Amino acid sequence: MNAEALTLPPLADAATLIAEMGARARAAAKRLGVAPTADKAAALHAAAHQLRAQAAVILEANARDMAAGKTAGLTAALLDRLRLDEGRLAGIADAVEAVAALPDPVGAEIERSVRPNGMELSRVRVPLGVVGIIYESRPNVTADAAALGLMSGNAVILRGGSEAVHSNRAIHAAFVAGLEEAGLPADAVQLVPTQDRAAVGALLRAQGLVDIIIPRGGKGLVARVQDEARVPVLAHLDGINHLYIDAAADPAKAVELAVNAKMRRTGICGATETILIDRAYSAPLAIVDALIAAGCEVRGDKAIAALSPHVEPATAGDWDCEYLDAIVSIGQVDGFAGALAHIDAHSSRHTDAIVTEDAATAERFLAEVDSAIVMHNASTQFADGGEFGLGAEIGIATGRLHARGPVALEGLTTYKWLVRGTGQVRL
Amino acid sequence: MNAEALTLPPLADAATLIAEMGARARAAAKRLGVAPTADKAAALHAAAHQLRAQAAVILEANARDMAAGKTAGLTAALLDRLRLDEGRLAGIADAVEAVAALPDPVGAEIERSVRPNGMELSRVRVPLGVVGIIYESRPNVTADAAALGLMSGNAVILRGGSEAVHSNRAIHAAFVAGLEEAGLPADAVQLVPTQDRAAVGALLRAQGLVDIIIPRGGKGLVARVQDEARVPVLAHLDGINHLYIDAAADPAKAVELAVNAKMRRTGICGATETILIDRAYSAPLAIVDALIAAGCEVRGDKAIAALSPHVEPATAGDWDCEYLDAIVSIGQVDGFAGALAHIDAHSSRHTDAIVTEDAATAERFLAEVDSAIVMHNASTQFADGGEFGLGAEIGIATGRLHARGPVALEGLTTYKWLVRGTGQVRL
CATH class of the missing domain: 3.40.605.10 (Aldehyde Dehydrogenase; Chain A, domain 1)
Known part of the structure; x- marks a missing residue:
């Protein structure tokens, strides 16, 4: 060497x-x-x-x-x-x-x-x-x-x-x-x-x-x-990114976005690591099943683990883990406020996204989530200078000074x- | 206490x-x-x-x-x-x-x-x-x-x-x-x-x-x-600011700007500390005399000291000194290139200014002097958030990242x- x-x-x-x-x-x-x-x-x-x-x-x-x-x-x-x-x-x-x-x-x-x-x-x-x-x-x-x-x-x-x-x-x-x-x-x-x-x-x-x-x-x-x-x-520090599935999410989009955000490439910093599902959302099992079918290990809280025998129980450490692998933690939250509280506590403030058809909830999420990149109905995997039209990137900044994001x-x-x-x- | x-x-x-x-x-x-x-x-x-x-x-x-x-x-x-x-x-x-x-x-x-x-x-x-x-x-x-x-x-x-x-x-x-x-x-x-x-x-x-x-x-x-x-x-570090009097400076403006830039308030960070005078400038003595008349101690290099018995000889340390007082160092330089070299070597990169009626020289100065604020035919004492229309200022940043200047x-x-x-x- x-x-x-x-x-x-x-x-x-x-x-x-x-x-x-x-x-x-x-x-x-x-x-x-x-x-x-x-x-x-x-x-x-x-x-x-x-x-x-x-x-x-x-x-x-x-x-x-x-x-x-x-x-x-x-x-x-x-x-x-x-x-x-x-x-x-x-x-x-x-x-x-x-x-x-x-x-x-x-x-x-x-x-x-x-x-x-x-x-x-x-x-x-x-x-x-x-x-x-x-x-x-x-x-x-x-x-x-x-x-x-x-x-x-x-x-x-x-x-x-x-x-x-x-x-x-x-x-x-x-x-x-x-x-x-x-x-x-x-x-x-x-x-x-x-x-x-x-x-x-x-x-x-x-x-x-x-x-x-x-x-x-x-x-x-x-x-x-x-x-x-x-x-x-x-x-550029961690990308502990969240995808929040709101009660008003379109179920087809929710499944497609969850699988893409987590599984398209698991090793990049824009990959989703935690999915939060509103307690009022109608079809959480479809999301879990689609991820498992795509080859993802799912670690869930009690409510999610109860949905499927293929879900592993999540431990406390899972909510702060950047897997960079085909593993996802999924938690149930109480609506928008619950999602915001979880993201405030666990996000690395790189990229967080909401899936919803409710425009008002989407705008609140965009305004109140304080991350470098905040998305509505888009895959967190888009967190990239090239995808943002910057032509290239030297990195994604997770600090707050001088430059933030790509x-x-x-x-x-x-x-x-x-x-x-x-x-x-x-x- | x-x-x-x-x-x-x-x-x-x-x-x-x-x-x-x-x-x-x-x-x-x-x-x-x-x-x-x-x-x-x-x-x-x-x-x-x-x-x-x-x-x-x-x-x-x-x-x-x-x-x-x-x-x-x-x-x-x-x-x-x-x-x-x-x-x-x-x-x-x-x-x-x-x-x-x-x-x-x-x-x-x-x-x-x-x-x-x-x-x-x-x-x-x-x-x-x-x-x-x-x-x-x-x-x-x-x-x-x-x-x-x-x-x-x-x-x-x-x-x-x-x-x-x-x-x-x-x-x-x-x-x-x-x-x-x-x-x-x-x-x-x-x-x-x-x-x-x-x-x-x-x-x-x-x-x-x-x-x-x-x-x-x-x-x-x-x-x-x-x-x-x-x-x-x-x-915010030092304000070792320069006023460069170009050969093509208007003599009346040169005197007025030199006295204002140095003497309006000597204790502020936008005060000029060093005046550079082009060897080809026609009326250097008028600048020296006006500053002395305004109550300023003048420390000059050999060429400037030769102009007046009231000029003290400058020492090497004078060119890197933020006096924040009624003292100025004045040096003779060989045209634009000489001024640029002196500023590169001694400026704290806060505010530097040129006095000239030659538009091309002014634009070169604005382009090539790498300071937070670069001025043409204006007093360095304007280096201030309020004067810049920002309403107020929390300080003047002399670093390069995030924010620069007021x-x-x-x-x-x-x-x-x-x-x-x-x-x-x-x-």
């Missing part, structure tokens, strides 16, 4: 390495922050071209990672995340070009006004600056993060997982080539050249050098980042205030 | 106190977050009425603080910040009513779209939740913070300075009465009932209970808050995504 360490100079000081990378990133960010949209798009198109032209080299690098991963005993799921093939690589290149086609957020005017003294005031989007991204096994994150960072005018410092080190370097090389071809600074996309964990620590403490850290990975990674970071973190180009920007005067002084 | 401690039960555990206050704030925030605009405005009008009706009580409380402050040897400047009189109190009440008249940010739609599958997507503003505000001697902050918090639907936990403890309690009582009169939870505006510094520490670590901490005060306070906080902080009602909100479907499932 550490073969790459042999090819690097000894790491005297992780903080020095990160300080040097940060300084180069800052210089690159200054240029990228005022780069024309066409130049940024050209760099992305050139990078996508490189990803296709260098497919053999990238797939060979990936094969080395896969071989090392098998030797190290990675699970089949992890190996699948790590694996690239022609099709997946083409998809990565397509995604880079899709980002190049998105509207450039930099320079967009958020608001404009004229003050009584004649000063013109405007607020315009500017890049955040230097963005650190710490992620795990999927090599596509290297390309996604580089593309989103570049298009939003930010310099990025990428630190991928050790299991994907060769794949990440090969993909990174395509962006360096793309930046150079477009006449933009190659330092705008840097990859931390060591898997030494001290470098992660240094990145998390690089106040003034790095403007924001975005962790992408499992709970262990995110928790470590949040705990150690002195740089602000845009983090984060894409706009979430990678801040703003500044511009004042255009004619000599005004303050009285 | 600690007389108030005698009137309180012994503080067994600061963390317990803050946890209890936080839980009550969270419950209040839930109600306030969905309260109609009219109810919030009614509470503010009732609070303003109380501030006027209870003027004698509030001024008597302030007199106790002033007497204690004199005994404790507070400086004249601090005593002036602490002092209330009929006029100042009326101004505080007026400011509360001005906030009540501002547009309610909660529920405002930021964007809306319809997805190809027919789902309606919208993004609407919601309150941040529970806001902790830690501040120093000015008792008007109690009213400003309470009013802005309440109008933006947030519960606030206020922790003022010990020197203003009686004034703050009397002003806080007006808000409790106003909330109760409007039928809103009194716990929406809480004042930490002890000056024990352990309570500040507990507030800074109240993750999950408090959504954001806003420090208002001097560098010592802000630095402590940033260092200790585990809750996100919206902080922070008012909108900066105290986040957003959520609403999805209105008709049964859509994800393929």
